Amino acid sequence: MTVIYEKVALIGLGLIASSMGHAMKRAGVAGEVIGYARSKETRDIALEIGFCDRVEDSAAKAVVDADLVVLCVPVGAMADVAIEIAPNLKSGATISDVGSVKESVINAVAPNLPEDVSFIPAHPLAGTEQSGPRSGFAELFDNRWCILTPNGMPHVKEVSDLKSFWRALGANVETMDPAHHDLVLAVTSHVPHLIAYTMVGVADDLGRVTDEEVVNYSAAGFRDFTRIAASDPTMWRDVFLNNKEATLEILGRFTEELFDLQRAIRRGDGEQLHDYFTRTRAIRRGILDAGQDMDVPNFGRNMPHDD
Amino acid sequence: MTVIYEKVALIGLGLIASSMGHAMKRAGVAGEVIGYARSKETRDIALEIGFCDRVEDSAAKAVVDADLVVLCVPVGAMADVAIEIAPNLKSGATISDVGSVKESVINAVAPNLPEDVSFIPAHPLAGTEQSGPRSGFAELFDNRWCILTPNGMPHVKEVSDLKSFWRALGANVETMDPAHHDLVLAVTSHVPHLIAYTMVGVADDLGRVTDEEVVNYSAAGFRDFTRIAASDPTMWRDVFLNNKEATLEILGRFTEELFDLQRAIRRGDGEQLHDYFTRTRAIRRGILDAGQDMDVPNFGRNMPHDD
Numbered sequence: 001m002t003v004i005y006e007k008v009a010l011i012g013l014g015l016i017a018s019s020m021g022h023a024m025k026r027a028g029v030a031g032e033v034i035g036y037a038r039s040k041e042t043r044d045i046a047l048e049i050g051f052c053d054r055v056e057d058s059a060a061k062a063v064v065d066a067d068l069v070v071l072c073v074p075v076g077a078m079a080d081v082a083i084e085i086a087p088n089l090k091s092g093a094t095i096s097d098v099g100s101v102k103e104s105v106i107n108a109v110a111p112n113l114p115e116d117v118s119f120i121p122a123h124p125l126a127g128t129e130q131s132g133p134r135s136g137f138a139e140l141f142d143n144r145w146c147i148l149t150p151n152g153m154p155h156v157k158e159v160s161d162l163k164s165f166w167r168a169l170g171a172n173v174e175t176m177d178p179a180h181h182d183l184v185l186a187v188t189s190h191v192p193h194l195i196a197y198t199m200v201g202v203a204d205d206l207g208r209v210t211d212e213e214v215v216n217y218s219a220a221g222f223r224d225f226t227r228i229a230a231s232d233p234t235m236w237r238d239v240f241l242n243n244k245e246a247t248l249e250i251l252g253r254f255t256e257e258l259f260d261l262q263r264a265i266r267r268g269d270g271e272q273l274h275d276y277f278t279r280t281r282a283i284r285r286g287i288l289d290a291g292q293d294m295d296v297p298n299f300g301r302n303m304p305h306d307d
Numbered sequence: 308m309t310v311i312y313e314k315v316a317l318i319g320l321g322l323i324a325s326s327m328g329h330a331m332k333r334a335g336v337a338g339e340v341i342g343y344a345r346s347k348e349t350r351d352i353a354l355e356i357g358f359c360d361r362v363e364d365s366a367a368k369a370v371v372d373a374d375l376v377v378l379c380v381p382v383g384a385m386a387d388v389a390i391e392i393a394p395n396l397k398s399g400a401t402i403s404d405v406g407s408v409k410e411s412v413i414n415a416v417a418p419n420l421p422e423d424v425s426f427i428p429a430h431p432l433a434g435t436e437q438s439g440p441r442s443g444f445a446e447l448f449d450n451r452w453c454i455l456t457p458n459g460m461p462h463v464k465e466v467s468d469l470k471s472f473w474r475a476l477g478a479n480v481e482t483m484d485p486a487h488h489d490l491v492l493a494v495t496s497h498v499p500h501l502i503a504y505t506m507v508g509v510a511d512d513l514g515r516v517t518d519e520e521v522v523n524y525s526a527a528g529f530r531d532f533t534r535i536a537a538s539d540p541t542m543w544r545d546v547f548l549n550n551k552e553a554t555l556e557i558l559g560r561f562t563e564e565l566f567d568l569q570r571a572i573r574r575g576d577g578e579q580l581h582d583y584f585t586r587t588r589a590i591r592r593g594i595l596d597a598g599q600d601m602d603v604p605n606f607g608r609n610m611p612h613d614d
């Protein structure tokens with residue numbers, strides 16, 4: 001691989017940034033990786049693990065001379081970071097981010113950047129329920145999608161460089177309108193997470209079923225929800241606060257359908273239930289065919305010697 | 308292992324029955340395993356794979372002389388099977404089942420059985436999204452729970468034999484009141500499945516987001532729902548028709564909490580969201596500590612060479 005960016009600055013050093021660091025090393029696409037995180041502890045871990053070559057104790061210092069700056073902090077922290085780094089950005093630099101919401105990040109970041117840099121928002125659709133600098137790994141983005149939303153940005157060379165960068169990190173790249181991104185993600189990620197959090201909350205709250213029962217008997221479906229609902233609370237708070245409209249729209253559709261199925265259960269309409277449960281199988285088949293999940297039952301969890 | 312039952316008859320030869328067949332062979336707890344399934348195709352597969360020693364072309368024939376009969380058909384088919392086998396049951400035999408709902412199965416089966424057999428309902432809390440005779444494997448029940456609901460049954464020796472049997476198949480065994488079982492399972496399994504089906508249905512239905520987008524960008528949470536929602540439609544129709552009351556109760560609690568979080572999003576109440584998302588993490592920790600899930604991020608899906 002050839003180097004695409006001489007100096008890459010990662011602002012925020014959690015799951016996504018550390019995975020990017022590892023993947024950049026694997027691909028050899030960055031000359032030097034400079035990191036900044038809020039806490040000294042995180043910065044020290046980044047150096048110890050080695051997914052950064054150097055860390056700085058402020059975001060402003062970290063971006064000096066960087067050809068690519070990637071904002072890897074929670075969505076709600078993007079504006080402050082943009083304001084802090086703006087004076088120190090190199091002319092001609094590319095600024096990007098990995099935030100799970102795009103319209104509000106664009107509104108928070110773009111107005112604060114100088115004219116002579118290119119801001120190209122991005123969102124790698126890859127993650128786990130873990131967070132922090134120790135949770136990253138080079139393979140996180142392999143065969144996953146990274147969506148760029150370079151809305152009305154005429155910086156063609158800069159966009160194609162960033163695409164090459166993400167492809168070198170293992171991802172497939174797609175471009176999209178930011179509002180459409182936020183709607184698609186509300187369906188494929190944000191509302192599913194809210195629902196999982198809610199279901200786990202209900203179980204936790206239910207006086208007549210003990211937590212011990214919930215825990216022991218979780219294997220029948222519920223534990224998949226608990227994994228999703230173990231994700232970072234700050235990240236998810238920021239997602240919902242910043243993708244309010246699309247989340248509420250999809251939630252509305254969801255409760256509508258849920259009420260319909262609820263009525264079918266109440267009425268004992270087996271045919272409606274059977275039809276509904278049959279239709280949803282096709283989507284699963286599509287996901288397997290597209291290579292976006294493993295085709296081993298139960299995530300391979302019950303295979304010999306899994307636990 | 309010593310033989311606990313000389314002859315075991317499995318009625319229905321899908322995921323659960325085939326896993327039981329494999330696990331019985333592994334443990335050496337059954338002298339002979341006799342199988343019956345509705346279709347000749349399934350019966351032939353059972354013989355070919357060898358998780359049954361013999362198959363019969365009717366349930367009535369399969370149970371002749373059996374010391375243990377296990378009903379492994381969908382919950383809605385239990386009554387007919389009970390009626391068919393009743394005349395041929397051996398005096399003193401133990402009759403059990405693996406149905407995901409207990410009260411309605413008891414109501415469907417118990418009145419149809421003769422006085423001189425012991426009916427001890429059971430539910431192994433283990434499964435995958437797959438079904439049919441080829442989907443079973445010996446390890447399915449290892450370290451999972453099997454709940455017996457031997458309500459008011461004074462057949463102490465018969466109950467303890469059945470417990471030993473399930474332990475030999477790898478499971479932990481617990482006894483419970485049938486109505487309580489149905490409530491616990493509504494929380495840990497039935498409502499989560501309904502929600503997953505609904506979410507997948509919503510995504511499939513949404514004109515403004517294409518199926519291709521849903522499929523490609525599913526890695527951010529949604530694909531876990533599609534796995535759950537790929538389960539057998541007949542089994543799940545029967546579960547909801549037969550656990551109506553508990554399902555509707557938990558659904559009511561779920562929508563109540565969901566509306567509360569929805570309001571928090573609308574109002575922009577970040578603190579409420581953050582608190583809620585923090586609380587649910589404790590349940591996940593409990594499940595990992597109890598050995599009911601693997602502690603590898605994202606089910607190990609993103610680990611090197613997974614796809």
Ligand SMILES: NC(=O)c1ccc[n+]([C@@H]2O[C@H](COP(=O)([O-])OP(=O)(O)OC[C@H]3O[C@@H](n4cnc5c(N)ncnc54)[C@H](OP(=O)(O)O)[C@@H]3O)[C@@H](O)[C@H]2O)c1
Nearest residue numbers: 012013014015016038039042073075077099100127131132
């Ligand atoms: N996790 C996912 O599944 C996923 C997937 C795709 C995109 N994303 C997006 O990627 C971004 C980062 O997520 P992540 O999972 O990598 O998070 P993470 O593991 O929790 O790491 C967040 C990093 O941001 C720093 N940070 C937090 N608040 C900050 C603030 N107010 N000012 C400055 N730095 C701050 C943290 O510093 P300390 O370590 O010092 O606290 C930490 O280094 C988010 O925008 C998220 O929406 C996440």
Ligand SMILES: NC(=O)c1ccc[n+]([C@@H]2O[C@H](COP(=O)([O-])OP(=O)(O)OC[C@H]3O[C@@H](n4cnc5c(N)ncnc54)[C@H](OP(=O)(O)O)[C@@H]3O)[C@@H](O)[C@H]2O)c1
Nearest residue numbers: 319320321322323345346349380382384406407434438439
């Ligand atoms: N899957 C799970 O996760 C899980 C977990 C715990 C308990 N359970 C319970 O276990 C039972 C079986 O589930 P499974 O997953 O093993 O199902 P499955 O793989 O779909 O197999 C069902 C079996 O029952 C037979 N069958 C279906 N309808 C019948 C009828 N009307 N009369 C006679 N036989 C019939 C089928 O015969 P053919 O093959 O000829 O069609 C098949 O052999 C259900 O009561 C379910 O609630 C399931």
